[in-house]
Amino acid sequence: MNFLLITADDMNWDAVGAFGAPVEDVTPNLDRLASQGIRFRHAHVTAAVCQPSREVLMTGRYPHQNGGMGFEPIWDHVETLQDRLRGAGYLNGILGKVTHLAPVERFQWDEQQDAGDLGHGRNPDLYASYARRFLARAKEEDRPFFLMANAHDPHRPFVGSEQEAAKFGDEVRDLPAPSTIYSPEDIVIPGFLPDLPEIRLEISQYYNSCRRCDDTVGAVLRELDHAGLADTTLVLFLSDNGMAFPFSKTNCYLNSTRTPLIARWPGVTEPGVYDECHFVSGIDLTPTVLDIAGLDPIEEADGSSFANVLRAEKDATRDRVFTVFHKTSAGNAYPMRAVQTERFGYIYNAWSDGKTVFKNESQSGLTWKTMEAAAKEDEDVEARARQFQYRTPEELYAFRNDPDGLNNLIDDPDQQSRVSEFRKMLHEWMVTTEDDLANCYRDRYSL
Template sequence: MYKLTLTILLAVLTAAMSPATAQDRPNILWIVSEDNTVLLGSYGDQFATTPNLDQFAAGSIRYKNAFSTAPVCAPSRNTLITGMYPPSLGTEHMRSVYPSPAFVKFFPKYLREAGYYTTNNAKKDYNTPDQTDAWDESSNKATYKNRKPGQPFFAVFNLNVSHESSLHEPLPALKHDPEKVPLPPYHPATPELKHDWAQYYDKLEEMDRQFGRLLQELKDEGLAENTIVFYYADNGGVLARSKRFMYESGLHVPLIVHLPPKYAHLASQKSGTVSDRLVTFLDFAPTVLSLVDIKVPEYMQGGAFLGKQQKPEPPYAFGFRGRMDERIDMSRSVRDKKFRYIRNYLPNKIYGQYLEYLWRAPSVKSWEELYKAGKLNAVQSKFWEAKPAEELFDVDADPHNIKNLADDPKYKKDLERLRKANAEWMAKYKDVGFIPEAIIYEIAKKTPLYDYARSGQYNFGKIAATADLASSRTAAHTQALIKALADTDPSVRYWGATGLTVLKAAAGKDALRKALKDPEPAVRIAAAEALYVTGADKTAAVATLTDALKSDNPYARLQALNVLDLAGKDAAPAIPGAEQIAAQKPEMFDYDIRAAKVLLNNFKNSK
């Protein structure tokens, strides 16, 4: 009888405690703005009108060294949702949707499994096949209000008012004065640039109002004391040379986290303070799991900066750039608390490659026109010219990243240290970005790139070493690059040909002609580019590129179109093929179609 009474009593106590225990688990609210770096009053921008965020920061932890992993949304959001570095997954290229390995769960799944109500309102854009079961709700009507009584929630709200598309149409009336707007030193003071900057500050003000409404709604629901709130931006932005580019303006993001008093013990510092800890998007998924006391999976590559599973501060923040829409490029970056290092693997390509979407902003066109007219100074002209292999900036002294210190002997040790950190990071996670995307596309049909890189088939060391030679702009490497054209690995052969393009080397003509018959389209196209750029055999080059437009591989077509865009009138044989591509309806993404339309327009104007 005594045992039975005790059993009943324990059952009653357990039932009574369960709702309270659930309620004691913190809710997590993410408020995400699009395309803005630290242009907020709380971060020292005196021109910004952001009172709600400034007040929020005053009672929260403001992180001064927070960075997106990529300077564009989809690859960065891939990092956020997986807790993994996209170049290790093969998901670095903009909207490529290559598969993740089977063991990778979108992290809200772990919260759902633990009893959380998960909602997303409404942007996903995760750059890999969706996992719809990560959310209880995902739509522009999704809200935590639909959860069960007492059920904890994880909710995401995306504010897109500051997205770059907000600058595509100039507004006739502005709150921020274009004549008073502060311009970065790389932007000339054209009327269009001043207007776009002022309009952007107007959009940030509206974003701040939307943020304030979401915060007030949380308070009105009586949930503020049980909810940990994150505010951050999905990447930097938004005017040209910020979003998509590897500078502070593209990678440095605001991050402000508020922990109510009952959860203050989950942070290592007090509310109302500023943290200089290095934080990247790799750390967000582990941090949320740490805050709600769910074990962080070992495969996640970041470390929690809040909660019970906090990790030591990392010494570096790593970033990457792959293909951006229809333009191919490849860079990697390392940031510590003083310096930003950038390694450009395709330095022959100018920073300001034409992107149809970016060029919709009037400011970009006005900047380009002044360059073509020869009316810019050296700092303003740099965007329209080819890149160095390496860049190094003292961020404290040079927040706009305009003075490259890579060749300054005083900074040799820092350059070598950060160069080594970049190489070690890429090797640790088997960066598959060195594989041409036309080859990635074929591999991904059979296996996720993460699994491929660990299958013994990916010769990372040799490929990365060849890419280093190819991008170094060192003529002494010419013979090694010619030798690479005969390697058994197609990615090595690709970088051999690419290196000869970078050097504009007259040598290697016979090896490049032979490579025009390579079984891999990416290698044939790279060889054709080298033959065209060096002037060694433009006719054979254009013939190969024209033939590549018939490929079933959309990224082979895109690679060829990128090269043909350099050819001007010489591209005439390829025009019928480009017209066929331009007339297609996109199956998923239209980047080859965009590139074909650009080629046709440029060819028309070259006559």
């Protein structure tokens, strides 16, 4: 079996039409892929920031178990998916985000092209060209393959933004436009952000970048078809984390870690299936690929294969997911741990002390600046901005009914038994995974 893993960079789960995108026809290629396979309501990445998220995917281990807690290389002793595949004769290739799996040499890529080879990771035609070359080599050498095609869209800077002009300068003219352009009037503001004109503008720019990401997805999938390899290739699509806006990326909210996972396994997955029962995590990807490839599992992996779910089997153990956050790309530590079930999500903010101010890259654009300005006159925006900056040590949300995390139930008298259950659940996970926060968390809440 061959494997094609396509990833988006900072795409929220609900930017994809097949997952209920509020903007029409943003992702026609992904929607087509979803119609041919299975998509998951409860799929989550493990850490909602680029490099840690991707290093989890390729090791099957939590960041505090693989060493990649911030933008750091994994530890030398940690085995990777590529170690196993290479040993089995697979041809391994990567397009984009090469340095976000570090150290690069540990991942043993037979072919690699990074952003500079791919029009800053934003040129669908260049992705198609290199995918074509890689697939031709796999056919010529008669080898099974694993190709990881990583779009750099819709990561900031967004299409048409001032950030884009500042970062790329005159090279902006060489970047292809998305196949469809959206205006501020075309989009819907996420419920976790205020609807203000400048925010509406930036969200439209984000959707333009999502459309170009979908263009890249379509370009790579067409090359797979043209090579005659679609029928022998398991295609997986996901995003490494949520959108780069407040209350999404680099956090543990629903919109931080939920990912639009799609799988098309020819002859196995039924077309157009929407799995609303099983929780799937980033730690599960490596075990799943090894299982389907018929290779021995990595014994130290934290995750487990969901190949049984792809085969339409029920798995009652998949009823929750644990997610983490350690550091921003700037190296600032804001340790968070979370557990989500079908109805609720509980978040522990170990850093929140009423004084420490949260800062991340999502505050670099129009949206945060607009919120700061509006907060001076609007009490609701001021309260929302303060919540983002300071948090509380614990948060509890009824995510099934409150997916945007607007009503923190942690102090609700009717929820205290549930809070206790989540505390116990999270502490047991901390102990099992040897999390350094386990003892202080136990002492803080007398567990």
